Amino acid sequence: MNMLLMMLLGTALCYAGMAGLSLAMPRNYSQLNAAKLSARNNFVLRVASIALLIVSLWPVISMWGVVVGIVIWLGLLSVAAVMWVSLLAYWPRLATAKALGLSVVGLASCVVLWLC
């Protein structure tokens, strides 16, 4: 149970982080939005995504320890990116909504778990 939860949490945050990094690129951004990506949005997206990816280290490391945790995290980054790219190609809005939802749920769960 605990392991499954931490794995899902790690995947969710990695997915949101990878989605953010992708949307910070003009081509991917335009797939979603007619407006051009402003420099400010680009900056905000990058910082937020990197923050999400750093936070995603926490569930995996607290579950599997530093050594195995980092290996799993590297794997999850790839898995999350593959998931994002396949969703973005067919359902860009759904993919983005999922990223937003997962980042909120993911961060909230991290806070709850941290406090408990």
Added chain:
Amino acid sequence: MKQATAVNNEPGRFRQAMAWLHTWGGLVASWALFAIFLTGTIGVFDDDITHWMNPERAMVGEFDPQTNTQQQRLDAVTKGEAYLRDIAPQSHLWRIRLPSEVDPAIGLTWENENEQFQQARLHPVSGELLTQKQERETQGGHHFVHMHFEFHAGTAGIWLVGFFTMIMLVALVSGIIIHKRIFKDFFTFRPGKGQRSWLDAHNASSVLSLPFQLMIAYTGLIVFVTVYMPVGVIANYDHPRTFFAEVFNQPEHRPETGIQAEVYPVTELFEKAEALMEKPASFISVEHPGDSSAVAKVFGLFEKEKNTGRLLFLSSGQVILDAVTGELLHIEAPDLFDKSNAFAAQRIMRTLHFANFGGYTVRWIYFILGMAGTIMMATGAILFMVKRRQRSLNEFGAQTPKVYRAIEVLNISAISGLMVACIAFFWVNRLLPLEVADRAGWEIKLFFFIWLGSLLHAALRPASRAWIEQLIGFAVLSLLLPIVNWLTTGQHLFHYFARGDWSNVGFELTILLFGVLGVFTVKILKRKQQKTITEANRVYKPESESA
């Protein structure tokens, strides 16, 4: 001015050379690499597959790790010992594996007079030999693992796989060099755009999973480092066994003396070893029993919890005893790692490659990224032909169409043909009568026959038809597999749910998912073909239907 262009051309020419290497090296290796990757990816779940392929095993009884008492273990060894003493009093090797969570039976292995390995399995309680009627003889998930690292061809196969793995590393590095927009196209996949989409899929599947692909190829070579790079051992040691004794920090293997000697009671050796390690053991082997050089090795039980969070596994404990006198020769204390750093590095890479750390989380990550690698191989091979189908590049002069046709046929049977053969392997497991002699061997033979059949089929049919027909075969075989299972064994998904057998639930759901993906692929291909046919008709009028 002239010099400037020459300098400017240098990187361009380098990139072109790399593109040539990537295209042709990749194509030639892609068929074998697709097989290595697909079977390796499936092999991640070898234990779960073995479990599904042994539907009768659950009836043999269940092993409860909580009630693993010493008396039970000693009884099991006594039963194994009695059987081995009877069937192979003079042998090179006896092995007794105790019941475990993976397998509730007592597993016996020995070498017969012709130095061939024989196996038998005993009921854990009655000690009776389990016959083929009670328990199907199957290769299980090991089939995929053996395909993955040796094509079922022994040392020659290991070398072949190593050779292709080297090409894979070359293809990965040359692929990175020729990919000009690696960062700009990082998250790019544009479906429905023909050649463009194939290239996108090839790039995305490899770039996004690149760390995994590099790791898995390199660690794969390191697993067999002493096979691939034997010269260091040959140059520095009189015999490889001296080298291995040093690496494993153990006494050297004792050669046979030819002097007859009674084997010390194995059960007593086992009991003694457990007392020395102060922990339960799970496995005992006796090297040349019946000879005065006989040696017994007792291995401690692997404790998962002690190794959670580790890539370098601690010793489970091992005791080596003289199997004639019962005297202690060597003890490796449990919960330590007392070997060289180089060996530790090799072990860590082995663990990384085998995915036997981090439980199901890691296995699923490896499965998904392994599939990404498999897609990388398939899209690469297909892209080669997609590019040339539109406009021949005439690499082989007048022979070009023939060479293209051969490549297309090989693509079809290497990709969709192997997929069909892998699913059909599970059908064979269920449909092959239980009493067939060498049943496990026949499973593998039929796997290869079916694969060969796909090659024949691809050679006889037009390419576009062959792809669709084989993929339909794959989808149908996948979707019907749970029904075949139900008809032949009476077991089905709901039954597995009710029993809480999540391993089998996962197996059948995954197979069904692949069946559904197969159906979608066929639909897309058919729609595309319809489109090309109508377009062709519009432009050229009826005759050019083979487009």
